[in-house]
Amino acid sequence: DAGVIQSPRHEVTEMGQEVTLRCKPISGHDYLFWYRQTMMRGLELLIYFNNNVPIDDSGMPEDRFSAKMPNASFSTLKIQPSEPRDSAVYFCASSLNRGQTQYFGPGTRLLVL
Amino acid sequence: QKEVEQDPGPLSVPEGAIVSLNCTYSNSAFQYFMWYRQYSRKGPELLMYTYSSGNKEDGRFTAQVDKSSKYISLFIRDSQPSDSATYLCALDSGAGSYQLTFGKGTKLSVIP
Numbered sequence: 001d002a003g004v005i006q007s008p009r010h011e012v013t014e015m016g017q018e019v020t021l022r023c024k025p026i027s028g029h030d031y032l033f034w035y036r037q038t039m040m041r042g043l044e045l046l047i048y049f050n051n052n053v054p055i056d057d058s059g060m061p062e063d064r065f066s067a068k069m070p071n072a073s074f075s076t077l078k079i080q081p082s083e084p085r086d087s088a089v090y091f092c093a094s095s096l097n098r099g100q101t102q103y104f105g106p107g108t109r110l111l112v113l
Numbered sequence: 114q115k116e117v118e119q120d121p122g123p124l125s126v127p128e129g130a131i132v133s134l135n136c137t138y139s140n141s142a143f144q145y146f147m148w149y150r151q152y153s154r155k156g157p158e159l160l161m162y163t164y165s166s167g168n169k170e171d172g173r174f175t176a177q178v179d180k181s182s183k184y185i186s187l188f189i190r191d192s193q194p195s196d197s198a199t200y201l202c203a204l205d206s207g208a209g210s211y212q213l214t215f216g217k218g219t220k221l222s223v224i225p
Binding site for chain 1: 157
């Protein structure tokens with residue numbers, strides 16, 4: 001298996017622009033997680049899905065952030081409008097079952113100017 | 114007080130040294146304890162997984178949990194340059210919402 005796939009790997013945008021991050025989980029995994037990593041705050045869970053349904057979005061920082069999972073093989077994290085403080089590495093992870101190992105993608109490095 | 118505290122380092126050791134990495138936590142509800150390794154510009158990968166207090170060994174790696182002190186450790190024996198990475202502890206209560214609480218990570222460099 002190719003593992004968790006994320007795109008783009010790098011994104012540079014200007015403040016106010018819409019940003020869409022994409023994730024393809026490992027085939028057969030029921031759980032999908034979106035994380036954000038910064039030097040100041042470390043790795044933070046933003047939202048997670050089970051069988052394509054959002055379960056807990058309490059980590060989403062504000063209404064500018066939204067996430068969808070239209071099917072079992074694709075998820076998006078959207079930021080609209082983006083702000084410089086959104087600059088971070090965004091990771092997607094998936095797991096087979098609750099309590100199982102989470103497999104992380106390579107991340108998307110986002111820089112908002 | 115933050116839920117999980119981890120010294121960010123950086124920690125630099127010579128090849129062959131024994132490395133000790135630690136985390137402390139405040140929430141006694143945590144039942145599952147993990148260590149993830151993250152190489153530069155890569156995603157974290159699970160290294161060790163333990164439940165409850167005690168030790169777990171896997172090759173050169175030993176994970177130790179002391180729930181009474183709310184203290185977890187990862188020991189690396191005979192450290193190698195390939196161990197150079199950031200190590201993150203992750204804790205899970207195992208109940209209700211399935212969320213891992215991560216430490217900020219300790220950056221380790223093993224010098225040949």
